[in-house]
Amino acid sequence: MLHPIVEAVGLRKRYGESEVVCGVDFAVGARECFGLLGPNGAGKTTTIRMITCFSPPSGGTLRVLGLPVSAANHRTIKAGLGLAPQEENLDPDLSVEKNLLVYGSYFGLGGGELRQRVADLLTFAQLTDRAGSRIDTLSGGMKRRLILARALINRPALLVLDEPTTGLDPQARHLVWDRLRELKRGGVAMLLTTHYMEEAAQLCDRLVIMDHGRIIAEGTPAALIERHVGREVVEVFAGGDADRRERIRALCASFGGRVESVGDAVVLYLDGAVDAGSALAALAGEEFVHRRATLEDVFLTLTGRELRE
């Protein structure tokens, strides 16, 4: 990749005895939306913290905006980054508009140029009519859009989004996605972490899946689905009957594809090894769903179904 915006080689982070990022390699290119996926504790947020200069790496090399991430370069790197953090940290003592004006001043911006920028960003975030509102009167979706607007105040060369829609209802989430797609069209490079596979599939050009501090898969959403689970999936439900579930499982296994039991259901992945037509015919009497494979299937296949808490 020519002149990547972020380039990590063998990147590590250790806290005392435990290593939470264990040597990861990836690069984010210009105009690219790059996803960082993984279960809780996979090391996503720590990786983001290293990229945004909040956490010095313990090993490996990390370059952001062409510069090594070292104390001497923090100021220059941060001047070119926009960060939308996972935790809401808007300034509760200031109005919506003041939040943007004051944040702009931290980047050395001011005067008419900053006021124009703030007006544009309020329009972009659909918050113009809330410019004078207190932060605690905003809905979750409005706060998220304001955080996004704030992250854009300095026209960043890289926008870092740490779980940008966690906790939002579907309407609010789709509005944030819409805004992010508009930024993508404008050529803003993005680094995104998310728990929502649909979000990653909608937005990311390329992504990595991390688990236990390591990258376990990398590619475009379509290629990852094709490679790890095939095009389609059949989920068969046993209706709470264990014997029936075993029978279904044996039947599915006979088709030659990969089979998985998930609670009451049996999941059959229709990859190249399976004759889909005869498999569906054989399951005709059962209660089942036949659907396209998704990134979520890839994620669960690679990281397992155990709870991560």
Place this chain on the structure above:
Amino acid sequence: MGKDAVTTLGQGGMAPSPARQRVGFLYGSLRVWRRNMESWRKFYKSSLVGALGEPILSLLAIGYGLGKFVDLAGVSYAEFLAPGILASAAMNAASFEATYGSFTRMTEQKTYDAILATPIGIREIVAGDALWAASKATLSGTAVLLVAAAAGLVRSPWAAVLPAVALLVGLVFGAMGLVVSSRARAYDFFTYYFTLVITVMYLFAGVFFPLASLPGWAQAVAWAMPLTHAVAIVRACITGEIGPVALVHLGVLLAVLVLAYAAAVRWVGRRLVA
């Protein structure tokens, strides 16, 4: 608005967009100070009543009420008390702001985290917050000065430098408060600091009685407390009995300021960047 207005990047792709103003130490610290000012403007009325009311009432009630029963060889008790009330008003205003106020910005509100994602760093955050605490100290100290002057308790034109002295005292206690905040796990921790440090200074730094009335060892302890030096400078400026020893007091305060600032930068940094 066209989307271009929002999404256009600086040409050159890799280059971070050039900020208009170089964000250096002084600029960054003043931005942090200004942020606090913007937020204070909403609450300034209640804040002023608290910051100014208490020291002024103390000066009047204790100075003139209790003062009637105190004999200090030629000096009225109100006259003796005024410098100490001025210095301790500055201490209290800065200490409250740099503990409860700064701790809230560092933890609950995550204001420091938000600022740290910009070119402004830990040193500017600590300096800006200490300067903000010192600004409140200046306000309180100046209010006491005006009341003391109106009551005829000020004897020297040196009193004109007292707002600057209050600013220095505020920086010292602001930086000390930030050290305490950087080590605090919860708000309860400040109870220890106020009871064991701030109140002890308030009672034994020569605010209410001359240090000479203490035994020798207690005087030595008293001179180890920054407030004692602050009271001494303020007293010299109000009475006009100012001599070279004022430079020693000034030096002690500056030394405490430098040490506390360095410790606060180190520990706030350790807390937020890891």
